[in-house]
Amino acid sequence: MTADEARLILNIGKEEGIEGMMKQFDHLVKANTPRPPPEGTSSAAAAKLPQQHTSTYLLAKVVRARERLEAEVVVLSEEQLIGKDAVNAAAKNPPPPPSS
Numbered sequence: 001m002t003a004d005e006a007r008l009i010l011n012i013g014k015e016e017g018i019e020g021m022m023k024q025f026d027h028l029v030k031a032n033t034p035r036p037p038p039e040g041t042s043s044a045a046a047a048k049l050p051q052q053h054t055s056t057y058l059l060a061k062v063v064r065a066r067e068r069l070e071a072e073v074v075v076l077s078e079e080q081l082i083g084k085d086a087v088n089a090a091a092k093n094p095p096p097p098p099s100s
Helices: 003-010 018-031 043-048 056-092
Strands: none
Touching: 003 056, 018 043, 018 056
C-alpha cells in the first residue's frame, strides 16, 4: 500500500500529523467494531436487536493504513537524523582545499 492510498483510507491530507491520523484511526476503528449487547440482555433478546454493519475487511485496511503511515514517519525521521549527522560530520571534517 502506498502512503497516498493510506491517506485516502484514513481520509487525511499530507499536512496532517500523527494526532490527526490517530483521531481518524480511532474513529474508523470504533465505527467498524461490533458493540456488545447491553447488560442483562438475554441471547434471545440480543438476537432481535438490529444488526450492526461492521467489516473485518475494512478494519484490516484501516489498521494497515495506520501502520504504513507510521512506518513513513519513522523513515522520514531517520532521514532527517542521518541528514543532520552528515552535515555535522562535514562541518567537523571539511574537505581538503583544492590543489593548484
